[in-house]
Amino acid sequence: MTSLLVAGMPNSGKSTFIAALRHLLVANEVPIDLCLAELSESEGHLNRLENTWLDCEIIERTKPATEGWVELRVQDKNTLALLTLRIPDLRGEAFEQPACIGQCETDLFAALSEANGILLFTNADREDDSLLIDDLVDIFGSDDLGDADGEVDPLAAEEAEKSFNPEEMPEEVKLVEFLQIANRRPLASRRRKIAIIVSAWDVVSANERNEGVTAAQWIETRRPMLAQFIAANADLWESRVYGVSAQGGKLPRDKTALKKVRRPSERVQIIGHGAEEHDLSAPLRWMLPIAN
Amino acid sequence: MSEEMDQVTLGCKVPGCGGPKSGVCINGLSFGECPDVVTISDEAEVDLEKPTVIDESTGNEPSAPSGRSMTRTADGPSLNGASCDALLRQRGGTVVGIVAGPEAGKTTMIATIYELLHRGRLDGYRFGGSETLRGYEERCHLARVASNRNCPDTARTPTHAKLSFTHLRVGTATGITDVVFSDRSGEHFDNVLDQPAQLAEFAELVRADVILILVELDRLAEHAHVITSYTRRLVMAMRQCDLLQDKILRLVGTKADLLEGQDVLDETTSSLSSLAEDLTRRAGGNSIFKALVTASRRRSRGGHVVHGLKELLDDILQPRAQATFRLPKLVPKKMTEMDSLMFPYWATRT
Numbered sequence: 001m002t003s004l005l006v007a008g009m010p011n012s013g014k015s016t017f018i019a020a021l022r023h024l025l026v027a028n029e030v031p032i033d034l035c036l037a038e039l040s041e042s043e044g045h046l047n048r049l050e051n052t053w054l055d056c057e058i059i060e061r062t063k064p065a066t067e068g069w070v071e072l073r074v075q076d077k078n079t080l081a082l083l084t085l086r087i088p089d090l091r092g093e094a095f096e097q098p099a100c101i102g103q104c105e106t107d108l109f110a111a112l113s114e115a116n117g118i119l120l121f122t123n124a125d126r127e128d129d130s131l132l133i134d135d136l137v138d139i140f141g142s143d144d145l146g147d148a149d150g151e152v153d154p155l156a157a158e159e160a161e162k163s164f165n166p167e168e169m170p171e172e173v174k175l176v177e178f179l180q181i182a183n184r185r186p187l188a189s190r191r192r193k194i195a196i197i198v199s200a201w202d203v204v205s206a207n208e209r210n211e212g213v214t215a216a217q218w219i220e221t222r223r224p225m226l227a228q229f230i231a232a233n234a235d236l237w238e239s240r241v242y243g244v245s246a247q248g249g250k251l252p253r254d255k256t257a258l259k260k261v262r263r264p265s266e267r268v269q270i271i272g273h274g275a276e277e278h279d280l281s282a283p284l285r286w287m288l289p290i291a292n
Numbered sequence: 293m294s295e296e297m298d299q300v301t302l303g304c305k306v307p308g309c310g311g312p313k314s315g316v317c318i319n320g321l322s323f324g325e326c327p328d329v330v331t332i333s334d335e336a337e338v339d340l341e342k343p344t345v346i347d348e349s350t351g352n353e354p355s356a357p358s359g360r361s362m363t364r365t366a367d368g369p370s371l372n373g374a375s376c377d378a379l380l381r382q383r384g385g386t387v388v389g390i391v392a393g394p395e396a397g398k399t400t401m402i403a404t405i406y407e408l409l410h411r412g413r414l415d416g417y418r419f420g421g422s423e424t425l426r427g428y429e430e431r432c433h434l435a436r437v438a439s440n441r442n443c444p445d446t447a448r449t450p451t452h453a454k455l456s457f458t459h460l461r462v463g464t465a466t467g468i469t470d471v472v473f474s475d476r477s478g479e480h481f482d483n484v485l486d487q488p489a490q491l492a493e494f495a496e497l498v499r500a501d502v503i504l505i506l507v508e509l510d511r512l513a514e515h516a517h518v519i520t521s522y523t524r525r526l527v528m529a530m531r532q533c534d535l536l537q538d539k540i541l542r543l544v545g546t547k548a549d550l551l552e553g554q555d556v557l558d559e560t561t562s563s564l565s566s567l568a569e570d571l572t573r574r575a576g577g578n579s580i581f582k583a584l585v586t587a588s589r590r591r592s593r594g595g596h597v598v599h600g601l602k603e604l605l606d607d608i609l610q611p612r613a614q615a616t617f618r619l620p621k622l623v624p625k626k627m628t629e630m631d632s633l634m635f636p637y638w639a640t641r642t
Contacts, residue, residue, distance in 0.1 A: 099426060102366035109363040131437040132407065133444045134590045160440045164433040166426060172410075177425050181365040184423075185382075225410040225419055232420035232463035 001084045002288055003114045007178060008121030009171050010092030013199030013246060015062055017121070018070060018089055019053035020246040020268050021280045022046045025074060030265040034281040037082050040071040045089065056258045058251045062091040076285065083288060099177035100166040112182050117193040117287030120175060122223055124243075125200035125250075130170035172225040179229070183236055193238045194230065195283035201243035201269065203250065215243035215272045242272035242283050370427035370456040373495055376472055379423060379459065380499075385470030388608055389500030391526060394478030396506040397546035397588060400446040402458055402473045403431040404588035405601050409460065414602050420461035420468045427458050435589075444589060451479040455496060462609065469609060474500070481526065488529035497530065502540040502608050507567070509585065510550040513560045520567055527571050527581075536579040542607055543568040548600070549587035561585050582607070 008014045025036040045068035052059050060066070072085040088111055098104045104112075112118075162168075183189040198204075198215045208218065219241050220227045230239045248258050248267030261267050268278045275282035367375045380387070392398050406428045410419040422428060435444035457472045474496035484491050497503060505523060512519045523543070530536050545564045551557045561583075568583035575581070584607070586600030623638075624631050 097362075098365045102364060102368065102426075103362040104365045106361035106363045109365070129438070133435055133437055133439075133441060136437055137590065161434075162438065162440045164430050164439075166429075168438060169426070169429045173425050173429055176421065177366075180421055180423075180425075184365065220412075224412040228410065228412060228419040228463070229421055232418050232461070232468055 001086055002116050003086045003111060004284065004287060005111055005115040005118045006087050006089065006121070007095050007112075007118055007175075008092060008123075008197075008199075009095060009174055010061055011126075012092060012121035012123045012171075013197070013244070014092070014119075014121050015049060015059045015089055016053065016246045017119070017197065017199065017244065017280065018046070018087065019049035019059060021284075022050045022072070023053060024265050024268065024278065024280055025072065026050070027263075027265050029263050030268075030278040031276045032279045032281050033078065033276075033285040034074045034076055037073045037075040040073055040084075042071070044068075046070055046072075049089075053247075054264055056247075056251060056255045062089060064091060067091055074281075076288070085284065095178050096167065096174050098181050099169060099174040104181060109181070112178075113187050115182075115192065116289070117195065117284075118179075118182075119195050119197055119283060119287075120179070121197045121199050122171065122175070122219075122226070123199050124218070124222075125203040126171075129168075130172065170225075172223055175226055176229050179237070189236060191236055191238060193287045194240075195287060196226070196230070196239060196241045197283065198241065198243045200245065200247075200250075201271065202245040202248070204243070214241075216241040218243070240273050240283065240286060242270055242275065244271075244280065245269040246280065366423070366426075368427075369430060370424050370458055370475070371472065372454065372456060376457040376459075379470070380472070383470050385459075385472060386502060386608060387496065387500045388471060388473045388502045388504060389494075389497040390474050390476070390504050390506065391481060391497070391530070392478055392504075392506035393481050393522065395448065396478060396508050397446075398478070398506060399431050399449055399475060400588045401506070401544070401546060401586065401601070401604075402475060403428060403435065403446060405473075405605065406458070406460065407432055407435070408601060409462065414605060416465065416602070417605060418463035420463040422461060423459040424457070427456070431458075449475060449477045451477045453477050455494075457496070462605070464609060471608060485522075485525055485529065488525075488532060491529045491535065492533040494535075497533075497535045500535075500539060501612065502542070503530070503535070504542050504544045504604075505581075506544050506546050507564060509545040509548050509557075509560045509564065512545065512563055512567075513551060513556060516563060520570075523567060524571070524574070527574065531575055531579070536575060539579070540607065540610070540612070541579055541581045542604070543571065543581050543583045544600075544604065545583065545585040547587065547589075548585050549589050557585075 006014045006018065024030065024032055025034060028035050045066075048066075049059065068089050070085075070087045070089050072087065073082070074085060075082050088108070090108060094105050094108050179194075181187070182192065196215075196219060198218060201215065204213070204218060230237050246268055248254070248261070248269065251258075258267055265278055268280055270276075270278065270280055270282060273282065273286070371379065376387075379385070390398050390402075405414075406422070408414045409417060412418065431446065433439050434441060434446055453476075455474060455476045457474055459470065459472045461468055461470050476494070476496065480494075484494070491497065505526065507519060507523060527536075543564060545561065548557060548560075551560055564583045564585065568581040571581040572579065584600055584604055586604060588601065623635070627635070
């Protein structure tokens with residue numbers, strides 16, 4: 001059994017990726033490296049995810065009641081090797097806890113320890129959550145941060161001030177802390193493969209894509225902490241970065257257009273490291289023992 | 293029962309989550325939806341406030357009432373003396389002891405180095421990790437837009453706060469190195485000047501590879517004599533406690549951004565350099581103080597930019613000569629036959 005860990009904060013696109021991947025493996029209607037060899041004993045969670053995805057509905061955030069450990073029995077089309085992938089589809093909050101409270105659910109901690117590879121998700125469609133006030137001053141000017149006269153009412157300012165809440169720490173901090181515990185005592189350090197998935201790649205501005213910005217370049221500028229952490233610890237993390245649009249567009253805005261796609265697998269887009277246009281299994285295959 | 297009343301009688305089973313009492317669900321769910329929310333009696337409410345008992349042998353906490361077992365993954369937001377010591381024994385690293393009175397800008401300086409580093413704004417360095425990410429985030433919070441403030445600030449280190457350390461793993465041209473910064477309330481330094489011998493008990497200064505003495509430049513400009521005297525007394529106390537030997541010493545001028553105009557900045561920089569020379573002279577030439585001017589904040593658009601922190605990091609991470617250790621050559625008074633045989637070996641070893 002090969003264990004892969006799908007990790008990411010809430011709303012980072014983990015479940016949508018799993019739903020789309022499941023469909024690609026079953027449908028086998030576009031060029032893809034892996035195919036589904038057989039169904040596992042428990043398919044309920046995957047069935048629900050795939051149905052929602054096929055209906056072009058927004059996949060609801062994973063909740064405690066809808067968490068599941070997904071098992072995919074796949075075959076590599078090139079080597080014909082059979083593999084069972086065990087992938088947890090957990091709510092994003094579980095991945096926040098190491099950074100927020102210094103604790104991790106024991107089964108997730110065990111999965112992290114055993115994982116042969118990690119798919120780490122970050123959503124391109126979210127605001128900068130670590131913006132500095134100084135940076136805002138650069139953009140708008142200090143006067144614009146006060147009221148119309150440029151004055152700041154101290155009482156109102158004090159009331160508006162939000163105290164530190166660990167749950168609101170930036171996503172990158174939570175991701176880095178989660179990766180750090182994989183090599184922190186009591187676990188022994190070892191080198192792992194990590195595929196960083198920039199989800200909602202379709203929302204990355206047309207300008208950036210026209211300029212040929214790769215997912216790896218996007219990560220370096222938009223997630224500098226994570227990018228530096230991975231690069232500085234290259235002895236522990238062998239990494240690749242992919243840009244993925246597992247939904248194919250933004251819902252509910254693009255629902256009608258997505259429904260019209262004749263082969264649903266073609267909704268999926270992935271870029272990076274020579275992956276075929278719709279082949280979501282490319283990062284998985286790279287992390288598997290057969291990847292050589 | 294009203295909804296308000298319901299909130300009061302509800303608690304959360306997840307350690308670290310304030311639940312309905314705090315108004316924030318760690319699971320990000322509504323309280324009606326979250327399975328970890330429970331109705332609690334008054335007695336149970338008291339229990340929820342107590343820290344969870346951790347099985348030290350396994351590091352595991354007992355199963356949560358919801359059935360979720362939790363594993364401890366970090367010791368706390370910052371490092372205490374023991375955890376810092378354990379980290380240094382495991383990985384080695386540079387210890388930076390920071391000496392400064394209240395509101396001298398210690399925490400702001402530490403936090404800004406972290407902010408610049410993880411944003412890739414320190415040329416030649418890159419972020420390689422930290423064992424105290426939450427500690428840094430707490431320190432940086434008031435400088436972030438997320439705090440809803442109009443101007444950046446730093447929470448003061450309270451007087452009652454114990455000595456703590458923050459940690460950074462820094463990627464350099466030659467590899468990764470670990471740095472820990474001490475963070476101690478400024479009042480501790482004010483108080484210790486009344487009983488200077490107690491400075492020997494400041495563990496971070498005993499262990500430090502680098503000692504930074506912080507001087508507020510705006511106060512140096514206005515109250516030069518007071519600041520100079522204060523700094524001299526601190527350095528005298530450190531010398532008397534033998535805390536200066538073989539250490540990199542920097543006199544760091546902070547808050548350069550508060551100085552109005554280039555003339556004032558030049559004049560104050562000159563005063564700082566003179567003070568550094570004075571301290572070097574008073575230390576008998578064995579300990580060399582170098583002055584460094586820094587600004588950790590920008591006050592307005594087009595105003596002073598953050599500066600001096602890269603140079604500070606350069607100094608902190610400069611290659612240091614390894615301490616030499618030589619075994620004394622001891623020869624037994626009455627040599628046995630075995631001693632005679634061993635003597636040439638001892639001679640080469642010592």
